[in-house]
Amino acid sequence: MIKKIKLSILFLSISFYSIAQNAWSVYEWKVQPQDVSTVFNICNDYLSQQGNVTEGTTVALYEVMFAGDGFEATHTLNIYGDMESMNRAYSNEQDSDWFLFIEKLNQFIDPVASLAGRALKAYNEDDDSDPIHQLWIMNVSESDKFVDGWTNFRDKYPPNNFIELGTIVSGREDGMTHYILSAQKDFKDLVDGSNWSDAESVAWAKFRKERGQTEMVRSFARRLIKKWN
Amino acid sequence: MKNNFLILLFSLISTGIYSQEYVWSVYNIKVDRVNAGQVVSAMDNYLSKPGNLVDGVTVSLFEIMFASDDNEATHVIAFTGNPDAMNAMYSAGQNDEWQVMMSTFDQLTESEGSGAGRSIHTFNTDAEGPIHHILQLKVEEPDKYENAFKKMWTNVKPDNRITLGQFVSGRKDGMSHYILVSRDDFKDLVTQREWNAKERAAWQTYRKERGDVEIVSTMTRALVKQWK
Numbered sequence: 235m236i237k238k239i240k241l242s243i244l245f246l247s248i249s250f251y252s253i254a255q256n257a258w259s260v261y262e263w264k265v266q267p268q269d270v271s272t273v274f275n276i277c278n279d280y281l282s283q284q285g286n287v288t289e290g291t292t293v294a295l296y297e298v299m300f301a302g303d304g305f306e307a308t309h310t311l312n313i314y315g316d317m318e319s320m321n322r323a324y325s326n327e328q329d330s331d332w333f334l335f336i337e338k339l340n341q342f343i344d345p346v347a348s349l350a351g352r353a354l355k356a357y358n359e360d361d362d363s364d365p366i367h368q369l370w371i372m373n374v375s376e377s378d379k380f381v382d383g384w385t386n387f388r389d390k391y392p393p394n395n396f397i398e399l400g401t402i403v404s405g406r407e408d409g410m411t412h413y414i415l416s417a418q419k420d421f422k423d424l425v426d427g428s429n430w431s432d433a434e435s436v437a438w439a440k441f442r443k444e445r446g447q448t449e450m451v452r453s454f455a456r457r458l459i460k461k462w463n
Numbered sequence: 464m465k466n467n468f469l470i471l472l473f474s475l476i477s478t479g480i481y482s483q484e485y486v487w488s489v490y491n492i493k494v495d496r497v498n499a500g501q502v503v504s505a506m507d508n509y510l511s512k513p514g515n516l517v518d519g520v521t522v523s524l525f526e527i528m529f530a531s532d533d534n535e536a537t538h539v540i541a542f543t544g545n546p547d548a549m550n551a552m553y554s555a556g557q558n559d560e561w562q563v564m565m566s567t568f569d570q571l572t573e574s575e576g577s578g579a580g581r582s583i584h585t586f587n588t589d590a591e592g593p594i595h596h597i598l599q600l601k602v603e604e605p606d607k608y609e610n611a612f613k614k615m616w617t618n619v620k621p622d623n624r625i626t627l628g629q630f631v632s633g634r635k636d637g638m639s640h641y642i643l644v645s646r647d648d649f650k651d652l653v654t655q656r657e658w659n660a661k662e663r664a665a666w667q668t669y670r671k672e673r674g675d676v677e678i679v680s681t682m683t684r685a686l687v688k689q690w691k
Contacts, residue, residue, distance in 0.1 A: 318650070320653075333496070340496070352655075403653050
């Protein structure tokens with residue numbers, strides 16, 4: 235009986251870990267203000283049609299709210315889902331509708347960059363109600379140390395919102411290796427400081443001390459326009 | 464007699480190791496994705512005709528899947544081969560068919576830079592996948608880095624083909640070396656290999672012994688078509 239419970243716990247742990255192994259890709263675009271609604275309509279027309287979004291994946295269009303100098307994109311199109319579904323999305327043959335979609339889009343967007351990566355650990359990942367994403371893009375020197383430290387901290391003090399630690403695999407520049415994404419409900423939520431307890435502040439300081447050399451490459455915020463799945 | 468045999472064996476092994484290495488040149492182009500088919504056709508028309516592709520040279524057309532914002536190209540044309548074959552290609556005259564292909568390129572593509580270089584250490588050549596993930600590096604101490612890389616992947620068998628190489632021409636942003644890892648699909652690209660204790664130890668030694676290195680950027684390309 236004890237063995238069965240242990241096996242169940244192990245299975246649940248593995249399942250939970252697997253959930254966090256979501257993959258994603260992001261296409262960053264520069265869109266002129268007068269073309270934003272056209273770009274939205276082109277995306278909506280194509281992505282709302284049945285079969286154009288691979289099952290198990292979500293496609294989301296965001297507008298960039300705040301970003302430092304040098305960040306050229308105004309919008310991002312994000313594709314995310316579990317690893318198998320994402321793999322299927324990238325293995326599918328592209329039909330004439332897709333080419334038409336790309337051809338239309340290319341008239342109104344200026345592609346800036348494209349990236350791919352995966353989540354390492356996420357909390358409240360099923361709650362995607364918060365439309366604003368704050369992202370911290372970092373250069374982490376010792377990945378294991380950072381991930382373990384962050385996970386220990388977050389396990390002890392679980393957040394109420396969707397928070398994800400992940401790694402950028404392709405499309406990296408300026409030393410970026412990892413990111414932390416924190417979902418926020420509105421502007422106030424975005425800019426309000428966290429009301430941490432003393433114990434939480436002490437644990438955070440400990441994590442910062444023990445996480446190894448880490449550099450903040452950039453931070454930016456984006457707001458959801460629409461998602462399709 | 465025994466000595467001669469050993470020398471012969473050593474020579475064959477050395478040739479075998481060397482033969483994995485190659486030189487290369489790449490041409491980065493920007494092409495509207497709906498015109499990509501015409502680019503493939505133009506290359507196919509030229510490269511499929513006997514005599515137009517130099518023996519020993521492989522030409523590959525890749526589509527860029529993911530790249531940072533300083534990359535404007537959508538596609539890459541890569542030439543690879545041994546130094547003599549590549550030299551023969553760059554010494555050959557250009558015929559009318561070449562001019563026709565280049566005329567199509569002029570109409571449909573924009574040049575986004577070119578480069579040339581060589582591979583230094585390649586492992587697991589048999590496990591070649593259609594996706595190439597490339598880490599562009601700024602290496603401070605090349606000898607140290609190259610030795611550490613060789614030691615690492617001699618001790619640990621990579622899942623896929625992996626190459627350490629050097630940029631010779633077309634360098635920018637301080638990049639000096641690259642690591643090219645081939646991948647089978649998107650999942651293979653973004654999934655991390657599970658390391659055992661021995662492999663983790665080898666990785667730590669590699670990190671310790673390789674000297675200062677900076678990843679300038681990473682990018683991924685997928686094979687569209689190859690001619691050889």
